[in-house]
Amino acid sequence: MAFKQVNKEEIKDEIVAEIAEIEKKAKTFFGSESWQNVLIFFVFVVLAFCFWLLQYYEKDWGDKSAVPTLVPTQTEEISAPPAASQSKLPQ
Secondary structure, three states: OOOOOOOHHHHHHHHHHHHHHHHHHHHHHHOOHHHHHHHHHHHHHHHHHHHHHHHHHHHHHOOOOOOOOOOOOOOHHHHOOOOOOOOOOOO
8 A cells, every 4th residue: 555645835835825814804704894893792792701800819818917106196176066156157
């Protein structure tokens, strides 16, 4: 049984031609305006899904920590409400 000699250049050219034909068909099929809108929609769906995953797993990854803060004591002038006689609102 004899094997046929294979020309690598011919095979390479055939593969490149097939890929170019498939690419042309895909551009024609997905190039219409309706498909562009569908693809944009699916991009946003995938993006929303990623944000949902981040929120879902934030429960496990989040950490609560207390940050000590210093609050200066308030003086009488700041914390006391104005007296009725000092109020500028009509009565």
